[in-house]
Amino acid sequence: MKAPTLKKDLFVMLIFSAVILTMPFWLEPLGAGYPDLLQKFAIFGIFAVGYNILFGLTGYLSFGHAAFLGVGSYTAVWSFKLFTMNVLPAIVLSVLVAGLFAAIIGFISLRRSGIYFSILTLAFAQMSYNLAYSVLTPITNGETGLQLAKSDHRIIDRLFSEAGEGLPSTTFFGLEMSGYSGFYFCAVLLIIAFFISQRIFHSPFGIKLQAIKSNQTRMKYTGYNTRPYLLSAFVISGMYAGLAGALMATTDPLAGAERMQWTASGEVVLMTILGGVGTLIGPMLGVGIIKYFENIFSAMNEQALHQIFAFMPDWLADIVVAITSPFVGEGWHLTLGALFMIIVIFLPGGIMEGIERIKKLFSRKTEKPVQQAEDNATS
Amino acid sequence: MDAIFLQILNGLDKGGAYALIALGLTLVFGTLGVVNFAHGALFMLGAFCAVTFQKLLTISKQVKDESITFFDAFKEQPYLEIWFGDFGTTIIDYSVPLSILFAIPVMLLVGLIMERGLIRHFYKRTHAEQILVTFGLAIVLQELIKSWFGANPIPTPAPEIVSGSAPVGVLLGMGESVVYPWWRLIYLAFSAIIIAGVFAFLNLTTFGMVVRAGMMDRETVGMLGINIERRFTIVFGLAAVVTGLAGVMYSPILPPDYHMGMDFLVLSFVVVVVGGMGSLGGAVAAGFLLGILQSFASMNEVKSIIPGIDQIIIYLVAVVILLVKPRGLLGREGVMED
Incomplete structure (x- = not known):
């Protein structure tokens, strides 16, 4: 395999970049061209890319x-409360704090590997979650979630202007962080x-x-101390999560502990695996x-289903609707779980593996067998 | 003194629940080598067996309410009451203990189907993939329950006679202030019986001997001409039953809702890891240890010294144990080594 060049x-x-920046246009006909959803794409994109x-x-x-996502969110909101509504310091601070947090947790967790590592990270995330709900309430504001208030200090903002009426909104040097400008800001960061x-x-x-993934023992035999590499990777991905958390707080200045729950970690695993x-x-x-x-499924209900299956004879449509209705609306998670199982069972490499397989299917007929043997030997 | 005694009792009771829940998980891991993230879902299914059984018993018919004479009032009366009178009422009152009989076949079936249909195909895959696929399954089961029973907790009361508190203090001569809920004492006794039963089954029967041999060395047992695969399927079914029963008996303590499985999943994994992956004795020991530690951590005296300790004590213990003693308390050599 030749390493791809910078070019x-x-x-x-x-x-x-072109695909991401033009998203508002080509997602419009698909019914997803509104800023809220686009921001989510970009933010979770950062989270997943980092997790990967x-x-x-x-x-x-x-x-x-x-947990790192949550820490990032809290830090960002605190930066809005204490210093300024400008998002730049919030983001920088969040990334740093999340990175520090990841360094501590990673340093301890990476002493073990495999399932033990998973359990250790899970334990730390649960600890953060439980603490955020109980003792750390002065910092996290418990169940209500951390919000902006009129009485916040905003030291830096106060240097330049008096406090205005109502709650201020987040800006990037004057650029509003809601709507499309918010999306483009997230999109640039995603790129x-x-x-x-x-x-x-x-x-x-x-x-x-990658060598650690394929055989850590051998890697150690060749004289590498693998721990620093693993820790760097862990911290980097933690910082990505912190950035995503900060952006969540940027587009909607609110941070709650439920962002730290382990099922939220499960979601990013799902996304990464699926792709x-x-x-x-x-x-x-x-x-x-x-x-x-x-977005699409959870907005659906039985009436919408009836409309979709209207072309069928009535009795058939009723049956189909009865079967499919648990999967939409509130039951969107059911679809997600089922989809996820199917992916793990049949296509462990996710959609990308599916694309590869289809590619192979078409190229096999044209390629010579010798060529293929070479491919197998090198890959 | 009384307070400490109560905390020990509380800890034993919590520990019994933890041990019982972790037992099935470690059984599956020790025999099949599968990391089952759907274990919490099995616990939840057990609790919903109790719910279903209660609903079945109280299928009702509208009858005229005789006690109101001004106008025609109707009330729902369960068929059981109509047919059997007071005896029927008693049966409904005892629905939770009775649903054990209902839960055993149901959970056994669920376990067998799960092993044959899904888990079996994942013996040879990596632990990460096992975690992921069972995690997916857990979501599916949980959402199915949610779409069927709704998102709200469903109260499943214990029988009337044991709904109050037991005067433990009077019985042991410690003063009248020491009381403890009856049902929790029953849960403690129940978990002790089930744990003893599982140990007896594995240690005293021929079947158990074969399973233990299979845990040590599956290939050799296979070569001796024993169909170890089939026995493992049964072990998985057994684990599902044990977990399900833990759920059934827990339903009066915590009204079942669809996400209770996820809450207990993390906990049971922590117990198993602390005890040592695949070690049954370890899981039981760790269950009781964590239970007692947690109940002491939630005493006000302790909380005032270290605030928030009650929230994290279990995870903290897990982290320390994993770092100091990677195999857990009683883990065997060679199981899931790094």
Whole structure:
């Protein structure tokens, strides 16, 4: 396998940026062209791309990444409350704090691997979640969630202007962080995040991480101390999660503890797996599909189903609606769970593996057998 | 003194529940080598067996309410009451203990189907994939229950006679202030019986001997001409029954709702890891240890020294144990080593 050059990476990046930035246009006809959803795509995209750096490259399955997301959110809201409504310091602070948090948890958790690592991260995430609900209430505001208030200090903002009427909104040097401008801000960050992850994948560092995934023992025999590499990957992905958390708080200045629950970590695992673990584009695809269908399916109800199946004879339509109705609306998670099982059972590599298989199906007829044997030997 | 005694009792009771829930998980892991994230869902299904059984018993018919004479009033009266009178009422009152009889075949069937249909195909895959697919299954089961029974907790009361508190203090001569809910004492006794039963089954029967041999070395047992696969299927069914019964008996303590499984899943994994993956004795020991630790951590005296300790004590213990003693309390060598 030849390592892709910077030139090729830039080319992929350009296409990626073009696709992301034009999302409002080509998602319009699909019924998803509104800012709220687009922001979600970008934010969860960052989360999943970061998670993939850990899980995709090293194979370490963390069930605690939601904790970093939550920490990022809390930090960002505190920055809005204490310093300024400008998002830049909030984001920088969130990423740093989440990174520090990840460094501590990672340092301890990475002493074990496999299932023990998963349980350790899970335990830490649950601890953070429980503490956020109980003792840390002065910081997290418990069940109500941390919100902006009129009496907040905002030291830096006060230097330049008096407190206005009502609650201020988040800005990026004057640019409002809601609606489309908010989406474009997230999208630009997503593109940067994607580019960094792309460079990591193709750097010597990334190759080492992949080597750890395929055989850690051998890697150790060759004289590498694997721990620092793993820890770096863990911290980087934690920082990505912190960034995603900060952006969540940016687009909607509110942070609640439920963001830290372990099922929220499960969601990012789902997205990554669905798209394709260890591939660059995969996690982004997974995010797109899950968030898109979540939006469509959870808005559906029995009447909508009846309209969809109106072309069938009545008795058949009734049966089909009766079968499908538990899967839509409130039951969207059922669809998600079932989809997820199907993916893990039949297509462990996710959608990207599916695409690869289809590609192979078409190219096999044209390629010579010798060529294929070579491919097998090298891959 | 009384307070400490109560906390120990409380801890034993909690520990009994933890041990019982973790027992099935570690049984599956020790025999089949499968990390089952759908274990919490089995617990929840057990609790909903009690709910279903109660609903079945109270299928009602509208009858005229004789006590109101001004106008025609109607009330729902269960068929059982109509047919059997007071005896029927008693049966309904005892629906939770009786639903054990209902839950055993149901959970056995669920376990067998799960093993044959899904788990079996994942023996050879990585632990990560096992976790993921069972996690998916857990979501599916939980959502099915939600769409069937709704999202609200459904109260399943214990029988009238044991709904109050037991005067433990009077019985042991410690003063009248020491009381403890009857049903929790019953739960403690029940979990002790089930745990003893599982141990007896594995240690005293030929079937158990074969299963234990299979845990040690599956291939050799297979070569001796024993169909170990089939026995493992039965073990999975057994684990499902044990977990389900834990759920049935827990339903008067915590009204079942659809996400109770997820809440207990993390907990049972922590117990299993602390005890040592695949070690039955370890799971029981860890269950009681964590139960007692937690009940002491939730004493006000302790909380005032270290605030919030009651919320995290279990996870904290798990982290410490994993770092100091990676195999857990009683873990065997060679199981899930790094």
